Amino acid sequence: MTALDSASHRNPRTETLLIRGARLEGGGTGDLLVQDGVIAASGGTLSRAGATVIDAEGLVALPGLVDLHTHLREPGYEASETVLTGSRAAAAGGYTAVFAMPNTSPVADTAGVVEQVLALGEAAGFATVQPIGAVTVGQQGERLAELGTMADSRAQVRVFSDDGSCVWDPLIMRRALEYVKAFDGVIAQHAQDPRLTEGAQMNEGAVSAELGLAGWPAVAEESIIARDVLLAEHVGSRLHVCHLSTAGSVDIIRWAKRRGVNVTAEVTPHHLLLTDELARDYDASFKVNPPLRREEDVRAVRRGLADGTIDIVATDHAPHPAEAKACEWQTAANGMVGLESALRVVQLAMVDTGMLSWPDVARVMSRTPARIGRLRGHGTPLATGEAASLTLYDPAPTRTFSKEDLHGRSRNSPYLGRELPGEVRWTVYGGVVTVADGALLDAPGVRA
């Protein structure tokens, strides 16, 4: 798309890189030559005079990661994050593209706002920032936003979501699903029945019963997903289910896919690792929506991701200022930052457990999210002629995750103080280096 075109063909900051001995998707090791923003050659032993040589022995080469679910907070909530700070966090986590959710102020429900977000991403230059448009005006769930105008805008929006506000009205949902077929769009639904979750604070179950926190029942997610897959089937549309979190949701998606429903589903890193037991100290770092669930749900979403029922991992990166978390649980904001930790958490939960291979990780964190979002120039194989957006990742080290690992404006990570494997060593975005030898650059492609 536009951002990548500029990066690959006109950006003077592209480098010629000779990556030596990386573990490639095919299984073996080999070299990659990056030049003019594209992969000029791949595999075997390569050489190029004047190229910057990167010793990638032991590093896994992944296509640049693509996050289908990011909150960048700009415009409107710049105290939490901006497009620049959020895309820096993305680069630090190995991402070269992020989809920005529309719950900004103003809401991204017009061509003007999505084009503004796109332009801010281009100016930042750390990653492609692809806006998601709101389904309804102001995310109010009442009237369709101008979906076609956003699709036709310079931002070429293909993913529409009311994000934190579930499109609850079944008729509005049906119409939205139908309407976006005109431009190959997809509705990304935050599945949450509003009546069943009034005042909800955490997963409803044994822990909420003890803590006296109002419950967010699994059925409030599952009933909406069940309705939506049936609607999608009925009108022959494309549905994407955001951050599913329960064992029952996995079963419903599995059933729907067997019936041939055109549905894709995502899970967040935190739902692959953390459980509602973490609420016991009322530490609002663990407050998120949908909430952390039971151990059996964690096992079910891992299995669902491993067997392909769940298509992708998306971060739901949700920055909040310190005061929104340093308070009573009930008052605290929902959400966690996740861009910098996602790949490491996926390694811990899925790769180190033998449930996913590295090529699988490339599929669920890059190729498929790019395909769902119809984002060209991302998620492509590391093959000759393809865009040079890639991540070199070292799975060997294990370190304590700390505030130094965070590069956005907010610090609300649930992993602070936790041991996580792996390290992003290099991120290259359209031939432009954004992370060099483990260090995030101050400006894309500008190396000391």
Place this chain on the structure above:
Amino acid sequence: MRHLLDTKTLSRADALEILDVAEDMADTQQREVKKLPTLRGKTVVNLFFEDSTRTRISFEAAAKRLSADVINFSAKGSSLSKGESLQDTAQTLQAMGADAVVIRHGASGASRTLATSGWITAGVVNAGDGTHEHPTQALLDAFTIRKRRFGGGSRGRDLSGVKVTIVGDILHSRVARSNVWLLDTLGAEVTLVAPPTLVPQDVSAWPARVIFDLDDAVAAEPDALMVLRIQLERMNAAYFPTEREYSRRWGLDARRLEVLPPGSMVMHPGPMNRGLEISAEAADSPRSTVLDQVTNGVSVRMAVLYLLLAGERAGGPANDEREDAS
């Protein structure tokens, strides 16, 4: 004891220590001059984000009878109503030199957040946090049951084999939660009776039997029947159809009172809705412990403040100061 935040994590030994110290405190309250010098120079702040005159004056009486300075800090008429954060309020109290903070808050876990945040060094007593816990209420209930049952021989005893039935809105009740954990720790057998809508969705981990029929519960001859206040606004959220139906199925009326064995005590944490969850006959019968609970509340809260503020300094309850006091 550093804080008293819940009964879930309160050990049997600590619970018995509080109850036994409360016995000593109760003894001192029989004297003409009820005031003890024990906490002279200490400052206790009653930090109340919710209205609760009963609990606040009980803590206030407890602190004053131990000669502590008491500051009442209520959400109304303070900066809290203008939206000051818990953190800023806590740090203000710290700067004023509070030694103990008694907190009542509408949010579950607020007392734990206050105690673990690092904002204050004062000891924290949970005087009710949302729908989580109300530990001093459970302690005064246990004290009352023990006293009724064992009288002067109460010291050192737990509640092994005592059958306690709690009826009412379990889902929203911090009193029920604190009682379930404490009564279990003390060896009592707990039965909960409620409309199914007012029981948490998963109570499989609770050390209590859950039934829906109050007549069955009464027929099982509990040693204590604790009736919880029902909030009428629950009706609007479809928890039960009408006041009248609730009263008919889950109210302790005169008919059920007659079936209840003569030795069973009738408890209520107050304030009561007479004619709704409890009839006048039950509330005013000699079996009612309602006013004992109020009296015992002061003794138990004296014990808790004492153990928080003096116990540490003097190395435990069996110290000279307390012997002076008794």
